[in-house]
Amino acid sequence: MFRPEIKVIDCTVRDGGLMNKWQFDDKFVRAVYQGLTAAGVDYMEIGYLSSESAFSRDEVGPWKFCAEDDLLRIIGDSEKKIKFSVMADIGRIDHHDILPKKESVLDMVRVACYVHQIDKAIALAHHCEDKGYETTINLMAVSTVGPRELEEGLDDLAKSRVPIIYLVDSFGAFYQEDIELLAKKYLERLPGKTIGIHAHNNQQLAFANTISSVICGINYLDATLYGMGRGAGNCPTELLLSFLKNPKFDVRPLIKVIEEEILPWREKIDWGYFIPYMVGGVMNQHPRAAMACMESDKKNQITEFYDQMTSAASGI
Template identity: 35%
Template sequence: MEKSNKFKILDCTLRDGGYYTNWDFNKDIVKTYFQSFNSLPVDYLEIGYRSNPMNSYLGEYFYCPQYLLEESKEISSKKLVIILNEKDVRPEHVKDLLGPTSGYIDMVRIAIDPKNFKRALVLAEEVKKHGFEIGFNVMYMSNWENEKEFLGQIKEVTGIADYFYMVDSFGGVYPEDVKKTYEIVRDQTDTKIGFHGHNNLQLALINTLTAIECGVDIVDATVTGMGRGAGNLQTELLLTALNAKGLLDFDFNSLSKVVDPFEKMQKEYGWGTNLPYMVSGANSLPQKEVMSWVTKRYYSLNSIIRALSNKSRGIEDNMDLKNLNGEKKFKTALIIGGGPSGKNHSMAINEFIKNQDDICLIHSSSKNSQEYKNIETLQIHCLAGNEGHRLEESYSNMNIDNKLVVLPPYPRTMGTYIPKKLEEVAYQLNEINFTDKFHESVTSLAIETALKLGVEKFFFVGYDGYTGAIKTQELELFNENEYIFHSLKNNREFTPISLTPTQYDNLETQSVFALI
């Protein structure tokens, strides 16, 4: 690595890691971060975005207000960096966005889609007037070979940008790709070259070391690899590897001090690669959608992998089914969730069902479906996410008499899977309109199905909620269901009633035992 003594290191933990914390960070952790890096051989710290106002809550480090820049500059001895997202910023915004950063920020990087490279050049010219170093972070490196127009424009960056970054947005490049792309860029410009690697295939370290061997001038990393989707090259790993090669010397106590609090955060937020991120990286698929599925939605691993695999192969995995027409009407619906009470009180619930003259059963989960397999009234199974596979596993010898399956409106995010035996009785909703949010929720699917059947009285079992210390995903699911129940009450003026114990405030409660 004879060229390695010339390169610089940029840590972008607070910017890239913000995708997990919504750009809010504990102030004590940030203080430790800055103080520790004062003793480490890292040249730049990218602390966040400067952004125009967005229509959702995004935290401190998404906007980096002036007081934050002042605090950061006061405690950090490093060069500080902010980034602009080119798709949201125009030259006329630059004065307001960058004026307050003067004296605190040394470099402004610009996140660029290759398709917008020409437009980014105009934006950079305006940024350059304010005297900042400029970094061009050109994304989607693994797809550059398909961007012929952009490749022919790289030379135009000369004299405008101080650094031209090859950004492996999908985490899908290999060392030979790094070498090839480096030569393409180097042949067109004398601008210093950088590399930003993601870790979907756990190649961020070898790709970065390869980039250094090629002669790049700057590389990125984040503490514990904290970053969007599968995350980035770990700063501590890069520094350790370079130290072992005799290229860097530093205080490992300082490194350990900054790593410890981020490792604790990692246990909470769960960044790092997994099978869905590996599939998306290997096939250069966007991480934004995968991150949403993995961290915020409740799709199973199998359904995510199937959707990614089909997408990568160009397979159309959505089936346009018959719409549920609602010709048959019911006055009452019992919606059965997957909570323990749906099984624990199943004998009483079965008695309750037998005593009703005009009721249909709607399963929002297959977990408790076995407990009600002998009920002769209409039973509808909602197949969102991976419920088709779960239902098939639950009871393969299902009698399809008085059974229907209903899927969300076409097209579906996770595609379509229907157990073969149930294909004849499979329908889809044409829309979900009782709530303005969470249209892919299985609870929304169950309620909209009931409304389609003319239901006016809603009972629920197996919607227990959660008690004690709950995980982030459980809390999100709980809040999602609360919103859905609230929508049913307010928008349709129905009163949803739980017949089993529940933590949901928007479900009124009655005891199933009082009704049998």
């Protein structure tokens, strides 16, 4: 599948950072940066854009802030050929703390929001656009949003100046039939806009759902190296590039980064297909309960977890 409009955004540092509070050293981030560049990936999402007052550097690593000095240290003397994106969470970034584009090496700000925050997200995205950045709005947890509310939200987004809107399967709950229905709805309700996909892998469908998205006309594709990301993780970048067959892509540099930098993390952090994440995906639940289970000494007591989740659901 080769379509020149398709762009790949690797979110390894940003989404993977949710598993280790962005405690990646410079060697890791630089290797990812160089590997993605050599592979021809379009964007590297290097972290979150947050104000220093919102979090303590004692608790979280530099990629929760993406301060200019930290970014410049990664680039070093190299010529920056890949675009940098960051994610902004509403309420965690003071508008005044965002530098004008011409003073920053960042290229794109992606605003993540829930459906009730769409107005705030548009305001923040417009602010970033006015400062010179490319922008997207990533509407999270859409698997829990009813059809009327979703259509109203999409209509608000349609009226905005934000050019790229993301379909986000936060809970890894969607089957390809859901993707097809929602991709059609997004494309219809958001005329002239580009649509993106961010999928989670709770049901081993992140890559498959990304392929379905491509077939449906979605052009911005999120992925992470070896699927590294919160909980079950994401669509693996190496699989996505292999599928896309665009001659600008080269998978080999990704394999090298995975060998040198991702496999050692895989020894320390459990992302991927585990039954608690799978149960969360099937039940369309936020991964926090599954993550708590996975971080506890009851990680393998999956029947107990299943019973808790299903009895909680039937108690509603």
